[in-house]
Amino acid sequence: MPSFPYGKAAFSFVIMALISGLFVTFHRVESRKTTLTMWTFAETHYAAYRKAIPSFEAAHPGVTVKVEHVNGQAVTSRLQAAFHANLNVPDVVEVEISSAGSFFRGPLEHVGFLDLTDRVKQSGLWDKMIQARFAPYMTHGRIFGLPHDVHPVMLACRRDLLEKAGVDMNRIETWDDFIKIGRKVTIPGKQYLLELSDSGTDNIEVMLFQRGGGYFDPQGKCSFDNEIAVQTMLFYVPLVAGKDKIGSTLGANQILTQAVEQGYMLCLFAPDWRTKGLEQDIPRMSGNMALMPLPALKPGGLRTSTWGGTMLGITKKSEHPDLAWELAQHLYLDKPQLAERFRDTNILPCLREAWNQAAFQEPRPYWSNQKLGAMYAELAPQVPFQYSSPYIVTAKAKFGEALVSCVQYYNANGESGFEEYARKRLKQSANEVRNLSARNPYQ
């Protein structure tokens, strides 16, 4: 028998390649159990759901729930790629509010998430939950996501330093009151009253929403050059630019920790989720911090806004949509669990009925014994609507560009011609978003 002409080694490689190729091609792992896969991007959610899953599995014999913690950006990019390529996707996914809109770009029938409208309406959740929170997860009047949270915003303050400066937080009612104090306590380059960014949109967005504005109107049309947005810009820029500024920022995470500890900033916008971050990252400030509702635009005005959010979506490709819906309800509507989760995360759930539980009434030593849950719950029903669009990421970027330009203008020219410039710049940015969205043939 003739030998293999390229030697034994090459022959072995060919044989191994053949065997492994055949094995991979024909081997099938049979699954005897029903497995629901869930992706979440938030570490706090992941930890909470791991606690909640055993009771769901116990109530559904033969069902396994696999919760995976996936980076927020990866959730968006991997999921979009999988939707487009018709690949396997998890059954249940949590998506961050700012990227939710990007899933609604194509034709309605090609949205990768299951239309939850009928389930939400029939189960009565539409009335039991804060309706404003459904808005970012809707397109063409259909609901594609269950809101995880309300995220009302308050101000988290260094109570000790403010008291030392003779400031009574309880007497601050309006932004005018607040700014007056800001002018008093701000020491340029060393201490500012409020954490405010002169380049990012997170903070100005809070003020925009508080005034009833937003990036898009209920019809999904770009609206951040309307009168509300212009007035917000005119109000905000002098707080972060010019000689009388009262706000600044250094960065996030450890930098923020140092900035708060060293008193570089005395107050910061605090949606409920951020309070847990502060408790964990700056434990030494326990007892020195306190919360207060946002100052209103005018006496009697709205004392809150909103920042951030998460939706839970069920993918159309899920083989067990009803089971996935049950899981969603288990995670988002089970009251005892929500109470326990609130203690772990400080995040106020969307379900109003849950707020009466003891966990929401407990005084928190970190926050100078304030009843954090009750304070946020009181503000929650007033949380403003925010509407989304497939162009939400672009709109935020463009609004940010307008902000940076306005800050540069104000630093160079002050009030002179500022209003006219701000109007023009906002219109330019909004038109850029409109030009881009006008190209979308699926609207």
Next chain:
Amino acid sequence: MKETSFFRLQHRYAPYLFVSPFLFLFSVFGVYPIFKSLQLSLYITNGPRDHVFVGLGNFQFLLRDPDFHTAVWNTIVFALCSVFLQLPLSLGLAILLSQKWLKGRAFFRLAFFCPQLVGQAFVAVLFGVLFVPKFGLINQTLFSVFGIPDDTKWLQNPSLVMPALVLTSLWMYVGFNMIYFLAALQGVDLELYEAAKVDGANSRQQFFAVTLPGIRPVAVFVLVTATIGSFQLFELPYILLNNSAGPNKSGLTLVMYLFQTGFVTGDLGYASAVGWTLAIGVLVISLIQMRITGAWKGENA
């Protein structure tokens, strides 16, 4: 061994069989995507499933898209900085480290080359920490040495983002390109220097008359690859600016814009148009560079 007709055939076709996996993979993952992207550039898409034919509409929109213009401008500025700052610095370092009187040359060569070993992602994370206002090493050093305010916001101030990017890339690539120049310098004939000295040439004249012509092939190669690399800039600004284009899109590069349009906005068609424009632009610039430097004529190249 007597060869049968089967083995004769094998000898003839075996080479093709062995290269066929490469050819197959290259066709699937190389050639097909190139032609597919060219086709896609004529459509507005929402992922690969939904697409509407627009002809050259994407390319027309590029001409009036302010973000694309910003990305082009930023990329060109970065490329110019790479060519006019990075390469002279690399060459200078290479000349310095090729001097025999310098002690510890091997150590310095390794030290300057090391940043290249860790990769752009790590460098971006590292410099993200170094550039932090108030508490970052760069600001603290600038404050203590020059009295520059320590709350300088390198990555939040639109006019400082590009200098921060250039500074970071210099740290990373100067040592890398230095290695090419070092190798080229070692290839320059020492007798030419001696002859130049005999003719009375000073150091500057020796550099321009002997060193530069001697290293020209490598210099052209470094110039072209550095320019192409600059036009491909993505990870560094993307990570350094926290997955964004920075304030006022001051860190937006062409590849970053391509990524955003394709994978954030979801319009693969427009992203393909950006990609093809970038590819043609890089090709034209490379050809111009090669023409200017004489590499085309085969003069020592």
